[in-house]
Amino acid sequence: xxxxxxxxxxxxxxxxxxxxxxxxxxxxxxxxxxxxxxxxxxxxxxxxxxxxxxxxxxxxxxxxxxxxxxxxxxxxxxxxxxxxxxxxxxxxxxxxxxxxxxxxxxxxxxxxxxxxxxxxxxxxxxxxxxxxxxxxxxxxxxxxxxxxxxxxxxxxxxxxxxxx
Amino acid sequence: xxxxxxxxxxxxxxxxxxxxxxxxxxxxxxxxxxxxxxxxxxxxxxxxxxxxxxxxxxxxxxxxxxxxxxxxxxxxxxxxxxxxxxxxxxxxxxxxxxxxxxxxxxxxxxxxxxxxxxxxxxxxxxxxxxxxxxxxxxxxxxxxxxxxxxxxxxxxxxxxxxxxxxxxxxxxxxxxxxxxxxxxxxxxxxxxxxxxxxxxxxxxxxxxxxxxxxxxxxxxxxxxxxxxxxxxxxxxxxxxxxxxxxxxxxxxxxxxxxxxxxxxxxxxxxxxxxxxxxxxxxxxxxxxxxxxxxxxxxxxxxxxxxxxxxxxxxxxxxxxxxxxxxxxxxxxxxxxxxxxxxxxxxxxxxxxxxxxxxxxxxxxxxxxxxxxxxxxxxxxxxxxxxxxxxxxxxxxxxxxxxxxxxxxxxxxxxxxxxxxxxxxxxxxxxxxxxxxxxxxxxxxxx
Numbered sequence: 001x002x003x004x005x006x007x008x009x010x011x012x013x014x015x016x017x018x019x020x021x022x023x024x025x026x027x028x029x030x031x032x033x034x035x036x037x038x039x040x041x042x043x044x045x046x047x048x049x050x051x052x053x054x055x056x057x058x059x060x061x062x063x064x065x066x067x068x069x070x071x072x073x074x075x076x077x078x079x080x081x082x083x084x085x086x087x088x089x090x091x092x093x094x095x096x097x098x099x100x101x102x103x104x105x106x107x108x109x110x111x112x113x114x115x116x117x118x119x120x121x122x123x124x125x126x127x128x129x130x131x132x133x134x135x136x137x138x139x140x141x142x143x144x145x146x147x148x149x150x151x152x153x154x155x156x157x158x159x160x161x162x163x164x
Numbered sequence: 165x166x167x168x169x170x171x172x173x174x175x176x177x178x179x180x181x182x183x184x185x186x187x188x189x190x191x192x193x194x195x196x197x198x199x200x201x202x203x204x205x206x207x208x209x210x211x212x213x214x215x216x217x218x219x220x221x222x223x224x225x226x227x228x229x230x231x232x233x234x235x236x237x238x239x240x241x242x243x244x245x246x247x248x249x250x251x252x253x254x255x256x257x258x259x260x261x262x263x264x265x266x267x268x269x270x271x272x273x274x275x276x277x278x279x280x281x282x283x284x285x286x287x288x289x290x291x292x293x294x295x296x297x298x299x300x301x302x303x304x305x306x307x308x309x310x311x312x313x314x315x316x317x318x319x320x321x322x323x324x325x326x327x328x329x330x331x332x333x334x335x336x337x338x339x340x341x342x343x344x345x346x347x348x349x350x351x352x353x354x355x356x357x358x359x360x361x362x363x364x365x366x367x368x369x370x371x372x373x374x375x376x377x378x379x380x381x382x383x384x385x386x387x388x389x390x391x392x393x394x395x396x397x398x399x400x401x402x403x404x405x406x407x408x409x410x411x412x413x414x415x416x417x418x419x420x421x422x423x424x425x426x427x428x429x430x431x432x433x434x435x436x437x438x439x440x441x442x443x444x445x446x447x448x449x450x451x452x453x454x455x456x457x458x459x460x461x462x463x464x465x466x467x468x469x470x471x472x473x474x475x476x477x478x479x480x481x482x483x484x485x486x487x488x489x490x491x492x493x494x495x496x497x498x499x500x501x502x503x504x505x506x507x508x509x510x511x512x513x514x515x516x517x518x519x520x521x522x523x524x525x526x527x528x529x530x531x532x533x534x535x536x537x538x539x540x541x542x543x544x545x546x547x548x549x550x551x552x553x554x555x556x557x558x559x560x561x562x563x564x565x566x567x568x569x570x571x572x573x574x575x576x577x578x579x580x581x582x583x584x585x586x587x588x589x590x591x592x593x594x595x596x597x598x599x600x601x602x603x604x605x606x607x608x609x610x
Contacts, residue, residue, distance in 0.1 A: 023282075023323040025237075028363055033345035034328045038287060065345075072347040072517075073328025075287050087288075091249045092450060092507040093406040093493050129331065129511050130249040130450075131288055134491070135404060135412035144290040 007054045013039055017058060029059050033069055037076055042143075046077035074128060082117040082124035084162050088140040091130040098151075099138035103127075105152040106140075109159055122163050165392055167380045167400045168373065169416040172260045178295060180302040183263040191379035192308055195271045196316035199382070204275035208378055210386025212398035217243055217334070217371030218449060218489040220473050223378075229358040230276055231366040239367040240273045240281040242375050243339055247286055247331040249450035249511060250491025253402035254372035256414040258285070258292045262299035266322065268375040270308065271382050273320050276368055280321045283372075284339050287327045296324050331515035335563045336369040338517065349519050350563035373402050393419035397472035401487070403432075407494035410434035423447070423469045423476075424461050427494065440496035444580075447476055448488020450508045451568030453575030454501070455485050481575065500600045501583045505576040506534045512569030523566040526557040530573050537584060540591030547584050551577055 009017065017036055024031040036058065040051050052066040059066075070076040077085065088103055107125060110118040117124040133139045136148035147158055176182035183189070195204050209224030230238060242265065246254040258265055265283065273281045285293050300322055303309045311319050325343055327333050333342045337351035340362050361367020377399060381389050390398045397419040406412050409427065411434040417426060426432045427442065436442050445460040446452060461469060464483040469475050476487045495504065513531035518524045530553055533546050554570035561567070577584060586601040587594040594601070 023321075023325075025363065028344070030345035031325075031343060034287065034342065035326050037328065038290070038326055059345075061345075069328070069345065069347055073287070073330050074514075075329035090507065091511050092446075092504050093250050095503070095507050096407045096493070096495060096499060128288075128329070129514055130247055132246045132252045132255045132286065134250050134252050134406035134493070135414065136252075137406065141288060144294075146291075 005050050007044070007050050009039070009043060009058075013043065021059075030061050030065070032059060033061070033066065034073070037066070037070055041076060046079065046081050048080075083122050084142050085124045085126060086140050086142055087126050087128040087131075089129070089131045089133070089138065090127045091134075093130070093134035094137035094139060097137040102138050102150050102152055102155060106155050106159075109156065120163075123159070165400060165418045166416050167389075167392075168257060168264060168376050168402060169261075169414075172257075172264075177261050178263070178299065180263060180299065180306055180308075183261070187383075188263055189267055189308055191267055191382040192270045193314060195274055195382045196314055196318050201275045201277055204271060204378075204382060207381050207386035208275065211377075211381045211389035212386075212393075212396060213374060213377055213381065213389065214396075214398075214473065215371055216373035216377070216401065216490070218248065218451075220487065223370060223374050226358070226370070227276060227368060229356065230368055231359045232277065233366070237280065237365050238276055238278045239362045239365060240269065240276050240278040240375075241336075241339065241343065241362060241367055241369045242269060242281070242283040242372055243334060243336065243369050244283050244285040244289075244372045245327050245331075245334040245339060246372070246489075247334050247515075248489045248491055249508065250406055250446060250493040251404050251449050251489040252406075253404045253414045253490060255289060255292065256404075257372060257376060257402065258289075258296060262292075262296045263303070264376045264379070265296070265372055266299055266303055266309075267379045268377065269322055270303075270313070270320060272368075272370065272375050272378050273322075274318055275378075278368075279319050280323075282323050282325050282343060282362075284325045284327060284333070284343055286333070287329050290326065293324050293326055300324065330517075331511070332517045332563070332565055335565065338563065339369060340367065347517070349517050350565075352562055394470065394472050395474060397474060397487075401471070401490050403471070403490040403492050405433050405492045405494065408437050408440060408496035408499070409494045410437055417471055419470075419472050421471050423471055426471055426492070427461075433492075433494065436494070436496050440498065442494065443497045443499055444495045444501065446485075446491070446493040446495075446572070448486045449491035450493070450511065451571055452486040452488045453481050453484075453571055454505075454579060455483075455575075456579050459483050459579070460485070481571070481578075485575075497602075498598070498600055501576055501580040502534065502538050502587050502594075505573060506531070506538050508572045509534050509569070512565065516565060516569070520561040520563075520566065522557045522560040523569065526553050526566070527569045529553045530569065534573070537587045538594075540587070540595040542584075542588035542591070544588060546588065547577060547581065550574075 056063040138150040171186040214220045333348040338348040342348045357367040442457040464479040509530045513527040554574040557566045558570040583601040
């Protein structure tokens, strides 16, 4: 099965999709939607309408069932994003540890406002709610990795490293 | 006394061999080979174990509500959607020692007669999902999962499900909706999940820590578990400690130590950070009422407050709070309560699923009104307006998110009204960087 604009998972991922669907009883394949949206986003960076249509076709569900779910959960990007998406925790415990000041520094360093992408297309900055890492704050996340105990210096190092 | 974290710092404990070397999976051997499902349930009932996700409902009793119609599958779903601000204990436990949860899942699934179980983990913890999946594969390879586990005739398949970033999915019916591939809108109850849960089949949803504790209970007996703690607060509890303390982190405490010990003892938080004094604590995750220093340390009747469900709630919301999820957020005198409350109000506004008008609209109002107070545009009537909005949300929604949003705002005003007033009356001072209202004569406890 192939989506528009040649959107199709690599064979290996398609195998994984099959395995995920097999976790649920016959006819309940819609349960695989969130795991597969994660795979799709890992593959194409963001959940474009074409990507979501493709996911719907894999699960034999209506496209709108994918749209309404993808737009409910904050992890799915419905707009194009930069190479690295920085998801910065803005909730109380991280703020107590100086999270606001570090966040302001990060935005200034990249020359972006919340939701924006740096001019070189490398970084998108998003505010997110509590990441369940409050004792290690301030924290942000890029893909699966947590960056903890952030300071302005540490942020600079991370940006230098990833921006190369 | 450590039950869940005794071996958590042992190198390699995330692998099944090291985990077994330290007594791991004995509970599976014992439960599946020597006990009946009802006997396991009976021990859990005797233990007095209460739901560790926040509600504190007795686990054994929840299990006993599970409907068991012939020919209909039953499910155990582990709630690992840990998202309550201040709470990171499940994250820590699954990351460090995934088999502790998997062992508990096998024992608990056996007790409930579930042959398929799911661990629903918040999607942000994708790296933890990989850790769990690797550990689950190890358990399959050793015959601890799959068909005819250890020759007992009991079959169990265990899967990890990823969430997509939504606090509301920590509410059990929203979690089930999400697991069915839908938006996380909570369901009306009844029917309760125990009767109609996942795919309309009888389902038990339990928190990570609750499920993990069942292995020790099987090994040592419910009575031994009930020996730990005080009264109806039995056993140990993982406390996530964050904020202005010397040693933030996750601590397993026997329920019943004093709050003072927990904050100041070197065994736990190690006191307030150098040169600062305790101002306030949110003891059980962002939704529980904030208490000023003197009230968190001492109950209204003058007794030392204890880390138990009962002692923390002593005095009701007038002078007490709740143990909740054990998300223990400590604030020193540099903390602006208005700003902190704003972050919580913004959180609930963002996380409201939008189904119920009081919550959808009310969380937005609270966020907006506190924001304008914080930014120096507050109006005199705003404080009463906030109290009014909070009251109108509380108790008027399908799920407890409404209450969880209303309580922190109401409590912040109850105990720190003068800070809100100061922001409104002196915006030029309150909006200075780092500005914090100092109550006249305030003597924050050491």
